[in-house]
Amino acid sequence: MSKIAELNETVELKINGEAHVLPVVVGTENEHGIDISKLRGGTSYITLDPGFKNTGSTKSAITFLNGEKGVLRYRGYAIEDLAAKACFLEVAYLSIHGELPTAAQLKNLEDRVKAESDLSDSMAAMMDSFPDESHPMGMLAATVVALSGYHADAMDPYRSDEDKEKTMIQLMGKLPVLSAWIYRKKIGKPYLAPNKDLGYIENFLYMMYAEEGQPYTPDEAVVEALDNLLILHVDHEQNCSASTVRIVGSSHANLFASIAAGVTALWGPLHGGANQRVIEMLESIKADGGDTDKWLNKAKDKEDPFRLMGFGHRVYKNFDPRARIIKKSADKVLTGLGIQDPVLDIAKGLEEAALSDEYFAKRKLYPNVDFYSGIIYRALGIPTDMFTVMFAIGRLPGWIAQWKEMRDDGAPIGRPRQIYVGHTERPFVAMENR
Numbered sequence: 175m176s177k178i179a180e181l182n183e184t185v186e187l188k189i190n191g192e193a194h195v196l197p198v199v200v201g202t203e204n205e206h207g208i209d210i211s212k213l214r215g216g217t218s219y220i221t222l223d224p225g226f227k228n229t230g231s232t233k234s235a236i237t238f239l240n241g242e243k244g245v246l247r248y249r250g251y252a253i254e255d256l257a258a259k260a261c262f263l264e265v266a267y268l269s270i271h272g273e274l275p276t277a278a279q280l281k282n283l284e285d286r287v288k289a290e291s292d293l294s295d296s297m298a299a300m301m302d303s304f305p306d307e308s309h310p311m312g313m314l315a316a317t318v319v320a321l322s323g324y325h326a327d328a329m330d331p332y333r334s335d336e337d338k339e340k341t342m343i344q345l346m347g348k349l350p351v352l353s354a355w356i357y358r359k360k361i362g363k364p365y366l367a368p369n370k371d372l373g374y375i376e377n378f379l380y381m382m383y384a385e386e387g388q389p390y391t392p393d394e395a396v397v398e399a400l401d402n403l404l405i406l407h408v409d410h411e412q413n414c415s416a417s418t419v420r421i422v423g424s425s426h427a428n429l430f431a432s433i434a435a436g437v438t439a440l441w442g443p444l445h446g447g448a449n450q451r452v453i454e455m456l457e458s459i460k461a462d463g464g465d466t467d468k469w470l471n472k473a474k475d476k477e478d479p480f481r482l483m484g485f486g487h488r489v490y491k492n493f494d495p496r497a498r499i500i501k502k503s504a505d506k507v508l509t510g511l512g513i514q515d516p517v518l519d520i521a522k523g524l525e526e527a528a529l530s531d532e533y534f535a536k537r538k539l540y541p542n543v544d545f546y547s548g549i550i551y552r553a554l555g556i557p558t559d560m561f562t563v564m565f566a567i568g569r570l571p572g573w574i575a576q577w578k579e580m581r582d583d584g585a586p587i588g589r590p591r592q593i594y595v596g597h598t599e600r601p602f603v604a605m606e607n608r
Contacts, residue, residue: 425587
């Protein structure tokens, strides 16, 4: 359970002249909230908040973000420090367990993840059974939930913490393999088994890009950039997919099913698909002749339906702190690989033009993490329909942490209310009279 202050401070809500006192709670970062958990029982009223923009569904000790100040922290550690000083598996351990691992704990995690990374021949056969036109996220969701069939013990919601952690390790080991196999299925290449002599990121790149029987050494700049990208995507508070994992898990659904639900939530273009839409936008600009000024003017025109993808953020009213970090990685990758790509040239031109344009600066429409991650994935040769799969690899430890916290806190099953606006009771109409 996260730390939270129970204050003497209250608020008074008047309904039809009758006062109802509601307690105020304050988080460790001085966030204030009104506790309405007993509102309906005392008044028969509920609150209505479409999209939950003003509603806290839980108390959490995993991630803190302040959109106005551009702050993001995992378990109290600034994202800037973690990206600069930690590796992805360190941050995964931190997110799930609440503290940074010692050297021995990190080595143990690395060894256990490698030991749980193998997939069966029947899983390969399942991968082969997908139609060629299948979307990678559909394939990922299906294969993640299929893993439950190989681990029947994970179905018991009351098993020990040690057994639950084993399932977490299995997912950390197998999800990158599933993702790499999905990519190779899509391009018609044979699947590669994990190379357990390689690190987590290096092994993933090996399974993606190596030729069977040939040595493979990934570029260090690529490894560093991908490690950074995954760290930046580990968690982002109560977003759509994290909340989905929690509400599915609140029914005591197993972790495989809960994570598969998170994958399907992430699939939506308003959530995990934003970086794919960035590249598609850049390709449209290129096809139109590459005039970035023209498209910036379209974005400013209120009568034009065009929207500039990869700029601004629903939560961050200032600069996205993740974007500052990943921009450096993007620059390093593009320089190091010496890639000549007109779409990436347009991206750089669009970035420079938008940052110097008063219209975007005044509205704080800065490039966000989706803008730069799309550029990096494009530079690595990853197809646009695989971008969200990459997002899922990074978000996995955050989903696990959210699921674990929800179960450890003994959260009740999620069951939102509604305001019914349909017909009042009416008589049944016989078929011959309709």
